[in-house]
Amino acid sequence: MAAPLSCPHEKGKAVQVSIVIPLYNQVMYTRLCLESLRTTLTVPVQIILVDNASSDETANYLKTLSDVTVISNEENLGFAGACNQGIRAAGGDWVVILNNDVIVAPGWLEGLLEAAQYWGLHIVTPAIREGKHDYDIAVYSRELTGRMQRVIRRGRANGICFMAHKRVFETIGLFDEQFRIGQYEDKDLFLRASKAGFKLGTVGCSFLHHFGSVTQNSMKTARAVKPYAIENKAYFTRKWKLSWWERALARNCDRLATRFYSLRERLRYGHTLMEKLIDGKLRHE
Numbered sequence: 001m002a003a004p005l006s007c008p009h010e011k012g013k014a015v016q017v018s019i020v021i022p023l024y025n026q027v028m029y030t031r032l033c034l035e036s037l038r039t040t041l042t043v044p045v046q047i048i049l050v051d052n053a054s055s056d057e058t059a060n061y062l063k064t065l066s067d068v069t070v071i072s073n074e075e076n077l078g079f080a081g082a083c084n085q086g087i088r089a090a091g092g093d094w095v096v097i098l099n100n101d102v103i104v105a106p107g108w109l110e111g112l113l114e115a116a117q118y119w120g121l122h123i124v125t126p127a128i129r130e131g132k133h134d135y136d137i138a139v140y141s142r143e144l145t146g147r148m149q150r151v152i153r154r155g156r157a158n159g160i161c162f163m164a165h166k167r168v169f170e171t172i173g174l175f176d177e178q179f180r181i182g183q184y185e186d187k188d189l190f191l192r193a194s195k196a197g198f199k200l201g202t203v204g205c206s207f208l209h210h211f212g213s214v215t216q217n218s219m220k221t222a223r224a225v226k227p228y229a230i231e232n233k234a235y236f237t238r239k240w241k242l243s244w245w246e247r248a249l250a251r252n253c254d255r256l257a258t259r260f261y262s263l264r265e266r267l268r269y270g271h272t273l274m275e276k277l278i279d280g281k282l283r284h285e
Contacts, residue, residue, distance in 0.1 A: 017109065017163075018046040019096040020086030022079055027058045029101040029211060034065075036103040043109070045096075048089050050082040079159075079182035080175035087174055096163045101211040103133060105141030111206030112163045115152070122165045122198035123190065125158045126206035131277030133209050141207040147269040148204025153261050155194060156202040158274075159186030160210050164193075172196050176239075184232040188239070202273050212276075258285060 019037070023030055030049075037047065047068040051058055053076045062070045071085050083097055094113070098104075108126055116124045127144060172192045179185035194200060237247065262284050265272040272284040 016046075016092035017043070017094045017096065017113075018048060018086075018090035018092035019098055020048045020050065020083055020090060021098050021100050022050045022052060022082035022086065023054060023058055023100050024052040024076060025054045025056045025058060026101060027054070027056050027061050030058060030061065033098070033100050033102055033104075034068075040104050040106045040108060045109070046091055048086040050086045052076040052078070052082050076181070078177065078180055078185075080177045080179050080185040083185075084174040084177065087169055090166070093166055094163050095166060095169070096161065097159070098161050099159075099210065102161060103137055103209045105137050105145075105207045105209070107141070107145070108206045108208055111145065111203070115201070115203040115205050116163065116165075118150075119152055119201055119203070120199055121201045121203075122168050123157050123162055123193055123200040124206075125156070125160075125162045125200075125202040126208050127202070127204050127271075127273040127275075128158065128160060128208055128210050129275045129277070130210040130212045133211065134277075137207075137209055144269075144271045145205050145207055148265070148271060148273070151204035151265060151269065151273065153202040153273055155200050157186075157190050157200045158202065161208055162186075168193050168196075168198050171198075178235055178239075179232045181228040182232075183229045184236045188236060191240070204269075204271075204273055 021030075021033065034047075048071065049062060049065075049068055050071045051062060051073060053073050059072065062068075062072070069089060071082075071089065073082070073085075077085070086097075087095055094116075096109070096112070112124050112126060115121060127148065129140070172189075175185045176188050177185075179188065190200060236242075242250075262272045262274075266284050274285040276283045276285060
């Protein structure tokens with residue numbers, strides 16, 4: 001195993017980075033994720049794995065790791081609960097929240113740190129391609145980030161992967177654990193951060209591959225799981241006191257903004273910051 005991981009320097013000061021990865025089964029993807037981290041990280045970081053009572057071989061696999069922090073739960077605390085445990089254990093000035101069903105590209109972390117400094121961001125998300133991993137991620141990432149080095153979608157972040165400065169959590173608090181299992185907790189966090197004056201952005205100088213809702217799909221097949229997505233949506237609506245018209249307006253504005261970003265990026269760079277491979281066809285979003 002590689003030695004424990006740490007941080008680059010920004011304006012003469014060490015920037016401590018902690019990576020929090022919540023887990024629920026899917027040990028194969030966890031292995032791939034950690035392998036990609038080990039082969040791409042060039043600076044030491046703190047890796048925190050939070051196991052949400054996995055029932056597969058995840059627990060046994062975690063016992064073989066010597067250079068990470070492992071938090072094991074006896075029951076599934078959901079995405080929000082697991083992330084909050086990791087954030088509390090994080091010693092870094094920056095905290096990366098990362099899904100386990102991803103593969104990161106070379107330079108992904110350096111790209112996030114550079115983008116945060118260049119754009120003055122407090123929450124930053126990389127470019128993401130989702131779907132089947134049937135391409136050379138290093139080659140693809142080099143080509144995409146080379147073209148989109150200075151591309152940003154301001155005010156946008158994604159729960160699949162984002163890096164947040166600890167001041168964000170100190171100011172607005174952690175994830176709201178009233179959102180059960182998963183979904184809407186990231187949207188709620190980003191909205192709170194934005195309203196508190198923090199700057200968010202999705203950037204083109206960092207890239208990763210996302211297999212796509214692996215943990216969520218696993219949860220949906222479990223008989224004991226209730227329709228938490230519907231419950232979380234209802235809770236989000238109550239919490240923010242959103243009328244039907246406000247929800248519809250926000251939804252339509254988001255769709256229009258996404259279409260604008262997608263069209264502009266594709267015409268200028270041949271890529272978009274969010275790409276999905278569906279039925280063998282690459283869709284730009």
